[in-house]
Amino acid sequence: MRGLIENIAAALARHGLILRGGFNFADGEEATPGLSGVVAKSVLLVGQAGAAPWPHFLRWREGQPQAIANPLDTWSRQAIGAVAETFGARAVSPSDRPYLPFQQWAMRAEGLRPSPLGILMHPEYGLWHAYRGALLFEDEISVQSAEAAIHLCDACVEKPCMKSCPVDSYSAEGFDYRSCLAHVRGPNGEPCRSEGCLDRNACPYGTAYRYPAEVQAFHMAAFAGL
Template identity: 75%
Template structure:
């Protein structure tokens, strides 16, 4: 059986009601170690699910206000619920980037959308810049009929100034990688107020995809999650 384009469009329409979008997909080769599909047999194909900009935020906030208790990782929980419901409706298995053992979501994303990492490690999208995310994936034991992604323009190659490597007060990002402890100490410290309230200064310095930049409250939410998770 091959999943039709109509079915994929129906899945996209259901996800759109929660501010989520399909982020491409691909079929697993016969020689690949594919993750398990809904029955436990190796999956034959996948569709990545994610967001562009902060479109899911009002849907997530509305859901969060309805919860009767505090949730340790609310955005992950909400994403699992939404994508899990879609999976049930289309006979797929839902998986999440936070599943253990970790699955190679970044490699899958690069394969599905032909993207490359920015100096910050976030994949650079030709339209969304750094303001996008992957929230999960749908695994199928059938083939999916879809067009192959074209090689994306890597905007970082066109950027000479690289402001994303010059805006952090503790130089957390460099060609040597991410200075995790320096970043964490600054975010938690007395001089990290602007990062806590408005997000990563290096990420905000990127000139691409600014129309999709997360609002300050969304960035503050993610920064608070980073500080807590690292505790």
């Protein structure tokens, strides 16, 4: 008989989603309320590797109004929310307000560290993964603690991810989103608009999971408000 984690993973897989690790909150740790309002004791991160959810999202999108705002967020909320309801959890999203500490949760759940682009570097998926939500439980569940993952950026000498942007939006000081937006929205915004961020695509790791150009264009359009 399968356990809770395996059953949740199987339910998420029907949407192209995967479990991205989890943990139990420590006693006295400030945590987010669960389904009934009681402070949650456990969290499971939900996300994707590569573009596996994309076909599921497109099928859902066909039945929605074209003018729907933030369609991928909406689909993610519905898909993860349905799984949460089945297993008595509260579903939360990275876009919820006030913002929840998803980046910290993700690093804790999988032992990952940020790349120079700010995206967490995964030892298998590289930069081609995402977190779509989380499941909060009011009871402790059996979750295997994550060990620190190999940080591939430490072994990358050339750092092509810092050298490919035509307007040098990424630097040691951080991400200059204003210059990125101006470029993507401007007359010289190709191929960024149609093929995605050149810095991200320059990363040599996880290329088997790289999002197709269609998916990257979708995300770039959402980022730039196009």
